[in-house]
Amino acid sequence: MPDEKRPEWINPDEPEKFSTVIRKGVEVEGQTTFVKSGTFKKKRQDDVTTEQIYEGILRGERTMLARGITLIESNAEHHFRKAQDLLQKLLAKSGRAVRIGITGVPGAGKSTFIEAFGTYLCNAGLKVAVLAVDPSSSLSGGSILGDKTRMEQLARNPRAFIRPSPSEGKLGGVHRKTKETMLLCEAYGFDVILIETVGVGQSEVIVRDMVDFFMLVVLTGAGDELQGMKKGIMELADAIVVNKADGDNLTFAKKTRSEYNQILHFLQPATKGWSTKAYTCSSLQGVGIGEIWEVIQNFVSITQQSGVFDERRRAQTKEWMKNMIIDQLQTGFFFNPAIKELLPKIENEVISGNKTVTTAVDELFQVYYKTFR
Numbered sequence: 001m002p003d004e005k006r007p008e009w010i011n012p013d014e015p016e017k018f019s020t021v022i023r024k025g026v027e028v029e030g031q032t033t034f035v036k037s038g039t040f041k042k043k044r045q046d047d048v049t050t051e052q053i054y055e056g057i058l059r060g061e062r063t064m065l066a067r068g069i070t071l072i073e074s075n076a077e078h079h080f081r082k083a084q085d086l087l088q089k090l091l092a093k094s095g096r097a098v099r100i101g102i103t104g105v106p107g108a109g110k111s112t113f114i115e116a117f118g119t120y121l122c123n124a125g126l127k128v129a130v131l132a133v134d135p136s137s138s139l140s141g142g143s144i145l146g147d148k149t150r151m152e153q154l155a156r157n158p159r160a161f162i163r164p165s166p167s168e169g170k171l172g173g174v175h176r177k178t179k180e181t182m183l184l185c186e187a188y189g190f191d192v193i194l195i196e197t198v199g200v201g202q203s204e205v206i207v208r209d210m211v212d213f214f215m216l217v218v219l220t221g222a223g224d225e226l227q228g229m230k231k232g233i234m235e236l237a238d239a240i241v242v243n244k245a246d247g248d249n250l251t252f253a254k255k256t257r258s259e260y261n262q263i264l265h266f267l268q269p270a271t272k273g274w275s276t277k278a279y280t281c282s283s284l285q286g287v288g289i290g291e292i293w294e295v296i297q298n299f300v301s302i303t304q305q306s307g308v309f310d311e312r313r314r315a316q317t318k319e320w321m322k323n324m325i326i327d328q329l330q331t332g333f334f335f336n337p338a339i340k341e342l343l344p345k346i347e348n349e350v351i352s353g354n355k356t357v358t359t360a361v362d363e364l365f366q367v368y369y370k371t372f373r
């Protein structure tokens with residue numbers, strides 16, 4: 001029969017061992033199918049409405065929180081709209097958590113601190129969300145994976161929630177995604193949000209702009225580090241925590257703390273009406289963790305009374321909006337088809353010395369504005 005054939009995975013040397021043949025299917029006119037189309041369709045993100053996610057988050061359902069965050073992190077245009085719709089609904093419910101940023105060089109012990117501190121807060125009856133801003137994650141595929149093993153205990157705690165750093169996408173990027181995820185977590189009912197970031201490049205400035213309290217985790221014996229450390233980072237911090245104050249390191253840690261305190265004395269404080277101080281702790285042994293929570297609570301009460309707390313949040317919202325406008329302008333400009341076509345030509349003219357930069361930019365904008373008319 002010409003419409004019959006052996007499948008290609010049959011061993012040609014021993015074809016008799018297989019009785020299978022492939023036969024062409026036939027269509028019978030008027031025959032109806034037994035399975036209604038769509039029955040086996042995979043349930044996707046899109047099958048859940050924003051309303052369902054909204055209600056789920058307010059009811060405290062973890063799966064719905066995760067779905068909401070997935071929406072926010074998605075780079076698809078239609079998810080972007082849905083995510084904004086969700087945020088709009090939840091906005092009034094957000095804002096009640098204490099937002100804490102934690103920075104420091106790799107290996108300082110940020111993740112270990114969060115494990116100890118987060119567990120301490122959970123034991124005190126609070127609910128804790130841990131987010132991360134990791135500038136290297138879009139390249140390395142997420143170094144927080146290694147961190148999650150450092151936060152094993154916290155990751156298993158039903159009062160805690162750990163979300164790795166989102167990878168960078170076209171629409172807005174890590175900054176927006178982390179900020180919006182934070183708002184979602186607040187609406188869900190977390191009391192404390194901890195944001196870990198590696199102290200490299202711009203990420204600590206970005207995180208400072210998202211949080212109420214900003215903490216720098218440092219190592220002992222940092223005499224040299226102190227010299228080399230950018231004064232700028234210290235001026236962003238509301239507390240400097242000398243970690244690993246245990247074992248042989250303890251005396252050294254205390255010495256380091258007073259060295260930092262001396263320097264802090266001459267620096268501009270990060271928050272009006274608050275003096276930044278250095279503390280010691282051992283994240284591994286859980287020593288000094290409670291004291292840091294007391295410091296933060298004290299900070300919140302002082303700044304709330306003076307109005308600095310709300311003032312900062314308002315300023316952060318304004319700054320966030322400004323950044324998003326800049327973001328959109330940039331994307332809108334560079335992805336504009338007319339600009340994309342024209343830019344390389346004009347660049348060449350500038351490079352070859354046939355056009356001044358100012359004239360070139362002016363020409364580009366003329367073309368850009370014309371595309372709106």
Ligand SMILES: Nc1nc2c(ncn2[C@@H]2O[C@H](COP(=O)(O)OP(=O)(O)O)[C@@H](O)[C@H]2O)c(=O)[nH]1
Nearest residue numbers: 105106107108109110111112243244282283284
């Ligand atoms: N002795 C001691 N080691 C610590 C302490 N905190 C963290 N470590 C160790 O320092 C290393 C780096 O910690 P990790 O939390 O991953 O640092 P991160 O890169 O800042 O997040 C790990 O091997 C930890 O076990 C501490 O309080 N005492």
Ligand SMILES: [Mg+2]
Nearest residue numbers: 110111147196
């Ligand atoms: Mg870490």
